[in-house]
Amino acid sequence: MxxxxxxxxxxxxxxxxxxxxxxxxxxxxxxxxxxxxxxxxxxxxxxxxxxxxxxxxxxxxxxxxxxxxxxxxxxxxxxxxxxxxxxxxxxxxxxxxxxxxxxxxxxxxxxxxxxxxxxxxxxxxxxxxxxxxxxxxxxxxxxxxxxxxxxxxxxxxxxxxxxxxxxxxxxxxxxxxxxxxxxxxxxxxxxxxxxxxxxxxxxxxxxxxxxxxxxxxxxxxxxxxxxxxxxxxxxxxGPKEIQTKAKDCKIGVAYDETFHFYYEDNFKKLTDYGAELIFFSPLKDAKLPEVDGLYIGGGYPELFADSLEKNKNLIEEIRNFANSERPIYAECGGLMYLSSEIQNIEGQSFSMVGLIPGKAIMSPKLKSLGYVEVHTEKRTILGEAGIRFRGHQFRYSDLILENEDDSLFSYHIRKRNSEKNTKEGYTVLNVLASYVHAHWASNPEIPKNFIDSCRRFKI
Structure with a gap:
């Protein structure tokens, strides 16, 4: 009505x-x-x-x-x-x-x-x-x-x-x-x-x-x-009834001065579909909250790289979390944090979590800007192969991989108004990290699938 x-x-x-x-x-x-x-x-x-x-x-x-x-x-x-x-x-x-x-x-x-x-x-x-x-x-x-x-x-x-x-x-x-x-x-x-x-x-x-x-x-x-x-x-x-399961899934969200680039609509979809969001700080917290999955958004990890590196307890917690095969989804700054190291504009390098085998190198020049469409080439924590969604990139860094192993990639990304596809979407265990800031209104199945993955691998 x-x-x-x-x-x-x-x-x-x-x-x-x-x-x-x-x-x-x-x-x-x-x-x-x-x-x-x-x-x-x-x-x-x-x-x-x-x-x-x-x-x-x-x-x-x-x-x-x-x-x-x-x-x-x-x-x-x-x-x-x-x-x-x-x-x-x-x-x-x-x-x-x-x-x-x-x-x-x-x-x-x-x-x-x-x-x-x-x-x-x-x-x-x-x-x-x-x-x-x-x-x-x-x-x-x-x-x-x-x-x-x-x-x-x-x-x-x-x-x-x-x-x-x-x-x-x-x-x-x-x-x-x-x-x-x-x-x-x-x-x-x-x-x-x-x-x-x-x-x-x-x-x-x-x-x-x-x-x-x-x-x-x-x-x-x-x-x-x-x-x-x-x-x-x-x-x-009129209000639409959303069939949600009981909130038996807890997702930890990295949120502080470093990581705060999130679309509020993505949060709403996660909670609408049955997730409880628990916020933590990679800068200040020594331990992860008791959660079934992690969501690490974008931000400015290069500005806080020294402090992030020094929080070794949390880095170890995130590594152990990944090794337990619980899902971790990361975007842009989150990808940089999960990489082996970050090199800032001054050329200083700082060790990061090390789940994605590559080095994020900051540049004074813009490296990518604009809307993209993502097509998944294999099954990920966001669902089966063949899923499509839309997002945006705005970054001043590149990820230099230690080894161009095709098994690392799960995305084909196409820029708007371009027919060229590039490989991206780095996967290790149940970790999925990318430079793309995804907006899940473009495919509401994504948050559902991520929650299902968190439930499937919860301890």
Whole structure:
């Protein structure tokens, strides 16, 4: 049975990366919270870092919304579910509004999410050195695809209030919702994967208060609330009954400053299908929790390699866990941790768990970026051969194997818009490790199969 649900919502988009979408989203969140509103925040695309910022600010998990990885149905259901209990939902776009998987298609773009969720959209434009040209750019964006409900624009990097007034006068009849002056000293620092990971040292109270106060002074918050409240109802299906087994499977999840790149939807699917998640820290814990399987996600092991190496008790615990043939699933940073060693940018090497016979070598240059499709070539802890799912890679390291033994590989990976397949998916015992960040909405059988493997090999 289809019902309708009213969710006040707004989408913060831009003309490209670096236009200030994350800063505006955080500023709006803080300003709305100051009004006593409960805010849910979402991030378009596969990124992990921006969602960490939004989770820190809201105190609740920021969900990813990715059309290519998840599909329309999962995007809508995830949005509706995670918006419950909030007064307003803010969605931060990815890259430019129309940028997706192809220059000739909106598939995988912020625009696609805007249409699927019928969400009023505001666009942030870098206005430095502009006057009437701002209006020309804004007009082009608004008219490019009339199906996208663009409701206003925000000017970033403006020089003064008079500069903003000039842009407003030049942009009639477009709706200018305000702007931000240049304030580089309050910007959020970046590194090779984008922003630094969220934390109180980065998102200080002083910075958060600054952006809240600035938005209250320079942005028409009341108009944005009005726009958000104008969003039409969304169709909501009645609750689906998920047949779950009793929670007799415990999965240990590596989660700390080192490993925190996970899709929340993957966690939800594991718990929906009967797993209990128990979190532990490879940095600080000397022993593993009593669990039936391990899930080690991505992160920054190269930054904490010295401390990871020194935690020899936990390394030995993970080796023994693997030798008992209990399942371990690892992604990107998790793969690096399970390798023989990590070599950082400075050329220093640190011994790791040593289950995957290879050395992860960091590079100052990006080694892989983009969406991939995975096809399993043999049976793994994720199921039988022939399983397909989608994921994303974003890495600055390569794994140099000690021996190119075909028995190590279980994946064929194809990059989007490419016919070339590469071997990957390293398997040893019941360990499966890869550079791919998988989103299990692309194949909900994956979490079921992983749980079944954990049950099958539990001690």
């Amino acid at each position: 289809i019902q309708e649900i009213k969710i006040p919502r707004i989408l913060v988009s831009g003309t490209g990366s670096g236009t200030g979408k994350t800063t505006l989203t955080i500023a709006l969140t803080k300003a709305l919270q100051a009004k006593g509103l409960k805010v849910s925040v979402f991030k378009c695309g596969p990124d992990y870092l921006d969602p960490g910022y939004h989770s820190f600010v809201t105190g609740k998990t920021c969900q990813n919304l990715d059309g290519w990885l998840m599909g329309k149905g999962s995007v809508i259901s995830s949005f509706i579910s995670a918006s419950q209990g909030s007064d307003i939902s803010i969605i931060e776009g990815v890259m430019g509004l129309f940028d997706g998987h192809s220059p000739n298609s909106e598939a995988g773009s912020t625009a696609e999410i805007a249409k699927w969720l019928q969400v009023p959209t505001i666009v942030m434009i870098d206005a430095s050195g502009m006057a009437a040209t701002f209006s020309a750019i804004a007009s082009g964006i608004k008219n490019y695809d009339p199906q996208i409900p663009i409701r206003g624009f925000v000017a970033n990097y403006i020089g003064s209030k008079s500069h903003l007034s000039i842009i407003e006068n030049a942009s009639i009849p477009l709706q200018i919702l305000g702007g931000f002056p240049k304030s580089y000293e309050h910007s959020f620092p970046e590194r090779h994967l984008g922003l630094h990971s969220a934390g109180p040292d980065i998102l200080t109270e002083e910075k958060l208060s600054f952006w809240k106060n600035l938005s209250e002074e320079w942005i028409d918050i009341e108009k944005i609330l009005e726009i958000a409240n104008s969003a039409p109802p969304l169709p909501k299906e």
